[in-house]
Structure formats: structure tokens, C-alpha cells
Amino acid sequence: MHAEIIAVGSELLLGQIVNTNARFLSRTFADMGINVFYHTVVGDNAGRLKAAIEIAENRADMIIFTGGLGPTKDDLTKETIAAHLQRPLVTDERAMESIEAYFKRVGRTMSENNRKQALVIEGSEVLPNDHGMAPGMIFSTENHIYMLFPGPPKEMEPMFLTYARPNIMNKLQVQEKIISRVLRFFGIGESQLETEIDDLIDAQTNPTIAPLAGDGEVTLRITAKHQSEAAAAQLIDDTEKLILDRVGEYFYGYDETSLMSELARLLKEKKLTIAAAESLTGGMFEKELTSIPGAGSLLMGGVVCYHPQVKQNVLHVKEETIAHHGVVSTECAAELAENVASLMNADIGISFTGVAGPDELEGKPAGTVFIGIKVKDRPVQVEELKLAGNRTSIRIRTVQHGCNFLLKCI
Amino acid sequence: MHAEIIAVGSELLLGQIVNTNARFLSRTFADMGINVFYHTVVGDNAGRLKAAIEIAENRADMIIFTGGLGPTKDDLTKETIAAHLQRPLVTDERAMESIEAYFKRVGRTMSENNRKQALVIEGSEVLPNDHGMAPGMIFSTENHIYMLFPGPPKEMEPMFLTYARPNIMNKLQVQEKIISRVLRFFGIGESQLETEIDDLIDAQTNPTIAPLAGDGEVTLRITAKHQSEAAAAQLIDDTEKLILDRVGEYFYGYDETSLMSELARLLKEKKLTIAAAESLTGGMFEKELTSIPGAGSLLMGGVVCYHPQVKQNVLHVKEETIAHHGVVSTECAAELAENVASLMNADIGISFTGVAGPDELEGKPAGTVFIGIKVKDRPVQVEELKLAGNRTSIRIRTVQHGCNFLLKCI
Numbered sequence: 001m002h003a004e005i006i007a008v009g010s011e012l013l014l015g016q017i018v019n020t021n022a023r024f025l026s027r028t029f030a031d032m033g034i035n036v037f038y039h040t041v042v043g044d045n046a047g048r049l050k051a052a053i054e055i056a057e058n059r060a061d062m063i064i065f066t067g068g069l070g071p072t073k074d075d076l077t078k079e080t081i082a083a084h085l086q087r088p089l090v091t092d093e094r095a096m097e098s099i100e101a102y103f104k105r106v107g108r109t110m111s112e113n114n115r116k117q118a119l120v121i122e123g124s125e126v127l128p129n130d131h132g133m134a135p136g137m138i139f140s141t142e143n144h145i146y147m148l149f150p151g152p153p154k155e156m157e158p159m160f161l162t163y164a165r166p167n168i169m170n171k172l173q174v175q176e177k178i179i180s181r182v183l184r185f186f187g188i189g190e191s192q193l194e195t196e197i198d199d200l201i202d203a204q205t206n207p208t209i210a211p212l213a214g215d216g217e218v219t220l221r222i223t224a225k226h227q228s229e230a231a232a233a234q235l236i237d238d239t240e241k242l243i244l245d246r247v248g249e250y251f252y253g254y255d256e257t258s259l260m261s262e263l264a265r266l267l268k269e270k271k272l273t274i275a276a277a278e279s280l281t282g283g284m285f286e287k288e289l290t291s292i293p294g295a296g297s298l299l300m301g302g303v304v305c306y307h308p309q310v311k312q313n314v315l316h317v318k319e320e321t322i323a324h325h326g327v328v329s330t331e332c333a334a335e336l337a338e339n340v341a342s343l344m345n346a347d348i349g350i351s352f353t354g355v356a357g358p359d360e361l362e363g364k365p366a367g368t369v370f371i372g373i374k375v376k377d378r379p380v381q382v383e384e385l386k387l388a389g390n391r392t393s394i395r396i397r398t399v400q401h402g403c404n405f406l407l408k409c410i
Numbered sequence: 411m412h413a414e415i416i417a418v419g420s421e422l423l424l425g426q427i428v429n430t431n432a433r434f435l436s437r438t439f440a441d442m443g444i445n446v447f448y449h450t451v452v453g454d455n456a457g458r459l460k461a462a463i464e465i466a467e468n469r470a471d472m473i474i475f476t477g478g479l480g481p482t483k484d485d486l487t488k489e490t491i492a493a494h495l496q497r498p499l500v501t502d503e504r505a506m507e508s509i510e511a512y513f514k515r516v517g518r519t520m521s522e523n524n525r526k527q528a529l530v531i532e533g534s535e536v537l538p539n540d541h542g543m544a545p546g547m548i549f550s551t552e553n554h555i556y557m558l559f560p561g562p563p564k565e566m567e568p569m570f571l572t573y574a575r576p577n578i579m580n581k582l583q584v585q586e587k588i589i590s591r592v593l594r595f596f597g598i599g600e601s602q603l604e605t606e607i608d609d610l611i612d613a614q615t616n617p618t619i620a621p622l623a624g625d626g627e628v629t630l631r632i633t634a635k636h637q638s639e640a641a642a643a644q645l646i647d648d649t650e651k652l653i654l655d656r657v658g659e660y661f662y663g664y665d666e667t668s669l670m671s672e673l674a675r676l677l678k679e680k681k682l683t684i685a686a687a688e689s690l691t692g693g694m695f696e697k698e699l700t701s702i703p704g705a706g707s708l709l710m711g712g713v714v715c716y717h718p719q720v721k722q723n724v725l726h727v728k729e730e731t732i733a734h735h736g737v738v739s740t741e742c743a744a745e746l747a748e749n750v751a752s753l754m755n756a757d758i759g760i761s762f763t764g765v766a767g768p769d770e771l772e773g774k775p776a777g778t779v780f781i782g783i784k785v786k787d788r789p790v791q792v793e794e795l796k797l798a799g800n801r802t803s804i805r806i807r808t809v810q811h812g813c814n815f816l817l818k819c820i
């Protein structure tokens with residue numbers, strides 16, 4: 001069973017909006033074990049939409065349409081599909097009632113073109129729209145299943161999950177369970193990781209292993225199929241073990257986590273508080289940490305010490321340290337980490353000092369970074385990095401390395 | 411001249427990422443006056459990619475590929491296109507040198523599969539990658555132009571704008587000039603803005619006016635066509651004047667600027683330094699300000715004062731202020747702004763205190779925010795906001811309001 005997703009809307013072809021519906025549907029289909037081989041985007045044009053339908057019929061069993069079910073003249077998805085299938089459009093009474101009720105509720109008069117929204121392809125299964133007006137529909141022929149959804153994600157997503165997914169699962173009598181697990185790695189490049197586990201990827205059938213490079217990290221998605229969910233999980237466990245035996249030192253977490261989430265979890269578990277002194281990162285570490293709900297109990301606070309004066313006056317870095325070693329130095333990072341911990345009365349102090357670029361600083365090139373970490377009464381540790389990239393990516397990588405370094409220290 | 415955009419990558423079909431490249435390219439092509447009639451997404455599969463190429467050749471003159479130029483086995487875009495066009499792949503020496511230089515710079519050993527990235531279709535025009543390793547390329551046949559770009563947006567976007575766009579404009583010998591200007595507004599909703607200028611939008615032909623809601627702001631894109639660039643600019647000027655006569659009070663800047671960029675520009679122009687005390691924003695204001703190159707001369711530094719203790723001990727908010735008014739109060743915001751300016755020896759102090767949620771604080775609901783601003787020896791000003799949304803959007807809105815408030819104060 002193969003599916004194709006066709007998004008209809010000129011606003012997509014003009015770049016006014018992004019096709020997030022295709023992402024949502026793809027992920028949902030992947031979880032259901034249905035392959036999606038193509039996405040297509042086509043404008044509000046009957047001829048080109050008809051051509052896209054014919055192409056999709058040649059390469060997919062299930063064709064999912066999003067968009068073009070609204071009241072305006074531009075909206076022509078169901079009209080085009082109905083004409084193509086030689087079926088009439090008929091008014092769905094329940095949809096009509098709910099449209100009328102909507103206008104009554106908001107106290108507006110219903111303009112005539114809204115009646116168009118209650119039209120459905122004759123013989124289709126109608127999917128109620130709990131968050132808008134245009135209903136969805138599923139129409140089956142001998143060879144294909146056509147599914148039509150409204151374009152706004154807040155209407156489409158709940159309609160899909162509530163009404164369409166159970167319908168599909170039932171139609172397909174899906175027996176086999178498909179489960180996925182994502183392993184996340186930091187500190188190893190995508191190509192290096194792949195080289196290390198090349199033979200495992202090549203030998204893959206069930207489970208499959210799919211690498212993906214993210215922002216500074218690499219993930220592997222392991223997907224297994226089996227009639228028993230427990231057996232599928234066991235297949236994944238076995239593959240995970242083979243992978244981690246080789247590259248386990250770079251592994252940091254599963255699925256939707258991040259280095260910062262892992263750090264927050266660990267700080268909470270060990271009941272440790274933290275404070276940060278941020279020079280080149282300018283507050284990014286703390287901003288990321290405080291984006292996690294509940295981080296307030298972990299982060300005491302911190303100092304953004306962009307200007308050398310602030311390093312001296314507020315964080316009491318010694319004048320001779322700056323004079324002899326500069327602010328981009330092991331020594332400065334060490335003092336910043338120690339002093340911010342004591343100023344903020346925190347268990348851990350972390351510091352970031354370096355050159356974000358584009359210009360060099362103190363004769364050191366952009367990407368030169370020092371991270372200091374002071375944990376309780378243990379001696380302060382400093383890690384030096386040489387990062388590539390532009391200002392933004394140097395700052396992002398610095399924060400990631402800081403999290404990773406700290407995860408290993410505590 | 412019609413273009414089709416083909417994104418190659420199984421991660422798109424699995425719903426792991428969204429096809430933002432298609433949006434960027436569509437918008438850019440729209441500005442260039444080139445129609446995009448279809449987007450296609452296909453996985454890392456040579457057979458299905460070849461089928462997609464053949465379909466695109468039947469309906470487009472220019473075929474734009476994104477993704478699949480990397481070092482791994484999954485990356486097969488150029489291999490598939492080269493085979494389809496019956497052209498060999500050859501090593502591009504300049505690309506090879508820059509890949510080697512990259513590995514040297516970051517001090518990592520280059521694994522063998524990275525050499526693959528320097529391969530290009532023989533006879534193509536090579537587009538340098540200033541932000542990554544894999545070069546892009548343009549290959550022309552009698553009937554079609556094929557353009558290949560790397561998948562990561564931070565590599566693709568600058569490559570397109572710097573190298574591909576001028577190349578295309580030149581190839582097409584575009585006579586008519588098409589220029590666009592974006593007007594940016596803050597503090598007015600999209601539907602309110604549209605209502606105010608409804609008749610202007612309806613009457614549009616040349617220039618056209620396209621509203622777009624962004625993250626907390628609204629933009630209007632004015633696009634004019636004319637054989638003379640000066641005349642096109644005049645058309646835009648006239649339309650802009652009509653718009654600003656009605657909603658000018660919400661206007662803050664043009665094109666790719668942001669509230670923060672405008673703030674940085676103004677601080678620089680007026681030679682003012684700034685310091686920030688951030689509670690609920692947790693460093694986000696400073697992180698945004700320091701993401702702008704050269705901000706180091708404007709921002710002295712700041713204190714992330716998440717914990718009440720830090721507000722008292724580091725920023726010297728009076729104990730009785732916190733006891734009587736709480737930390738989410740006009741009084742606390744005022745003291746934070748004044749004290750951070752004097753601690754950091756800055757001309758301006760700005761403070762953010764409030765409830766990011768999801769939980770309430772001091773009996774005040776999420777979205778209650780106080781922003782304090784102290785400019786030199788003028789009296790401190792405090793603005794109270796009641797924001798809607800989740801934790802992330804409350805924090806983003808708070809920073810935007812802070813910039814907007816400050817832009818009006820200085």
C-alpha cells in the first residue's frame with residue numbers, strides 16, 4: 001500500500017506558506033506502516049490538478065489531498081476530483097447544518113458561497129470538521145482510495161487523527177505493528193558515523209536504519225515491523241546494541257530529546273543548581289535552558305559578560321588574567337566559571353568565552369572557544385574548541401558542546 | 411518559463427523535516443517573475459527520482475533539485491541526473507580543495523566518502539558552497555535547465571542568492587524589472603491591518619500588495635514591474651505612502667530587518683550602550699541582540715535573574731519590594747532596569763519580569779509581563795503586558811515588545 005500526498009494551493013507555489021501538512025501526514029503514515037513515495041504541490045488550477053491526479057493514480061494506491069475545500073472560487077479540489085471520477089457533488093445535510101450553526105454562533109450572516117462547503121462527492125464517507133466548516137471525505141474505487149482534507153492544519157490534523165486514521169486502519173486490516181526509535185549522537189559527523197556502521201546499514205532489512213544529520217548532531221532512526229509489538233521492540237533493542245557497541249561514546253539520548261533536555265533532566269535528578277557566565281553566547285545557553293518548563297528550579301541565574309569591564313567588575317576576573325592571557329583563554333574561562341557559581345550561589349558554574357566572529361579577537365580566529373565548568377568543590381575544568389561556521393552556528397555549537405561537556409562532568 | 415522544484419530526501423517523506431526549501435525557492439522565483447507550477451518531493455531512491463525527473467521534463471523548463479548532494483550512500487541526486495542525461499561525473503578541483511581545507515580547519519581527518527562531494531556533472535556550471543562542502547551546479551540542455559542545490563537551507567539559500575539568481579537572470583535576459591519591498595508592522599493584527607487597507611489590496615494590479623502574518627508581526631510585500639527600475643521603485647513609493655498614511659504608527663522597518671536589528675541600528679547611531687536584566691526571558695533578549703554582528707559595542711552585558719535571590723543579591727532589588735509587590739510587578743521591573751544599568755555602567759537598562767507559564771506565579775496568570783526601561787538620567791518607565799500563547803510565544807512576544815518599547819523611548 002503506497003500513498004501520495006497532494007497539497008493544492010497557489011499560496012504554496014508562491015512561497016507564502018510552508019507545506020507542514022505533508023510533514024504531519026507523512027509522519028502519521030510512517031507510524032501506520034504505509035509508505036509515502038511522493039509529495040506533490042499544485043496550484044489552484046483544475047487542469048494542472050487533474051494532471052497531478054492522473055500521475056498519482058499511476059504510482060499510488062491512496063491519494064491524500066489537502067486544501068481547496070473552502071468557499072471561494074479558487075477552491076476547486078473536490079470539483080476537479082468529482083469531474084475526474086465522473087461523480088456528482090451532493091449536499092451533505094449534516095455538514096450544511098453545522099455550517100449554519102457556525103454562522104449562528106458567531107452572529108454573522110452566512111454568505112451564499114458558504115453553501116458550497118457542504119458539497120461532497122456522492123458516495124463518499126464524510127469526515128466531520130470539528131474545528132472549521134468544510135468537511136473531509138474518503139472516496140474508494142476499485143483501485144484507489146481518495147481522501148480529501150481541508151488545508152488549515154488546525155482543521156486537518158484533528159480530522160485525520162479522529163476520523164480518517166481509524167477508517168484507514170480498518171480498511172487495511174493492518175495486522176503488522178511498526179515501531180521506530182531514534183538514537184541521538186553528538187560529537188561525531190554524519191559521514192564518520194555512517195562509516196563506523198556501514199555494514200549494519202547495508203545489511204538492513206528489518207529493522208531498517210536511517211541516518212539523519214541535524215543541527216550539530218546526528219540521529220539514527222531504527223524502524224522494525226512485526227505482528228507482535230514486543231517482538232518488534234526486541235528487534236530494535238538488538239540493533240541498538242550492535243550500534244552502541246561501536247559508537248556508544250557519542251550517544252546521548254532517545255527520540256525527541258535534546259542535549260539541553262538531557263542536561264535539565266540530569267540536573268533535576270541530581271538536585272544540582274547552575275549559573276552561567278556567557279560572553280560569546282550572549283545568553284543563549286540560559287535562554288535554551290529556561291525554554292524548558294520547570295527549569296526555574298535549576299538555573300539560579302547568570303551574567304552575560306559581553307564587555308571585558310563586566311568580566312572584571314561584575315564577575316571579578318583578575319585584571320592580570322585579562323592582561324596576560326586575554327579574555328579568550330583557559331584562564332579567563334576558569335575564573336568566570338568559578339566566580340559565577342559563587343556569585344549566584346549555585347552548585348555548578350559554566351562559562352563560555354571565545355570568538356563568535358566574523359572578526360577575530362585578541363589575534364584568535366573566529367571559532368576559538370573556551371568552556372569552563374566548576375562543579376561544587378571539584379577543580380575547575382576547561383575545554384578548548386575550534387569550531388567552523390558562521391557566527392550563528394558557532395554560537396549554537398558552543399552551547400551544544402557546553403551541554404555535552406557538562407553531561408560528562410556530572 | 412516554468413519551473414518545478416524537486417526536493418530529494420526520504421526524511422521529508424517520513425515527516426522528519428519540513429520542505430522549507432520549496433518555500434524559499436518559490437518566493438524567490440515569484441520575485442523573479444518565473445512561474446512555479448509544481449513542487450515534488452521524492453525519496454532517496456534512484457528509480458523513483460528518475461521517474462520524477464521525466465515527469466518534470468514534460469511540464470517545466472527549469473528543474474530545481476534540493477538535497478542528496480552529500481557524502482553518504484543515500485545521496486544520489488547528481489548520480490541519478492548524470493545517468494539520466496548520460497553525462498559522467500568529474501571531480502571539481504576547486505570544490506575538492508575547499509573540502510580539504512574545511513577538514514584541515516576543523517582539525518578532523520577527512521573520511522574517503524567526502525571526496526564524493528566534489529563530483530559534478532561534466533559540463534555544468536559549478537556553484538561554490540560558502541557555508542558547507544557540497545557544491546551546487548547548473549546544467550543546461552537544449553530544452554531544459556537543471557539546477558542542483560544542497561539540502562541544508564543555510565547552504566542552499568546563500569548559494570542560490572549569490573550564484574544562481576544572477577546566472578538565471580542573465581540566462582533569461584529578463585528585460586522587465588521586478589522589484590519588491592516589504593513593510594514591517596508591529597502591534598497590529600493581520601486582519602485589522604487588512605481591514606484598514608482593504609480597498610488598496612482590492613484595487614491592486616501593479617504594484618501588488620500581499621499581506622503575510624509572521625511571528626508576532628505583520629508584513630506587507632509590495633511588488634512592482636516596469637522596464638525601468640526607477641519607475642518600478644516610484645510605483646512602490648506611491649503605494650507605500652498610501653499605506654503608511656493609514657497604518658504608519660505600527661510601521662517599524664523595511665525588508666529583512668527585525669525589531670532587534672532596528673534597535674541595534676538606533677543604539678549604534680545614538681552611541682548608546684545597554685544592559686539587560688532578564689527574568690522570564692532567561693537571556694533571550696541578549697541572545698537576540700548579540701546575534702547581530704557588532705553588537706558587542708552596544709551591549710555591556712546583563713544578568714539573567716531567574717531566581718528571586720539573584721534579583722536581590724546581584725541586582726539589589728529591595729527586600730521590601732519583593733515582599734510587598736512580588737517579583738512580577740511594576741516596582742520590581744523598575745528597580746531591575748535602574749540597577750542593571752548602574753551595575754553594568756550602561757546608558758540604558760532594560761528589564762523583563764513576568765510569568766512565562768505554564769503555571770501562574772504570585773497569583774498572576776501566565777502572560778503577565780512587566781518591562782522596565784531606564785534611559786540615562788530620565789525617570790524609569792514600566793510597561794505592563796498581558797500576552798496570550800504558550801511559554802515560547804510569551805517569551806518571544808516579550809522580547810519583541812521590549813524592542814518596540816525601547817525604539818519609542820530613545
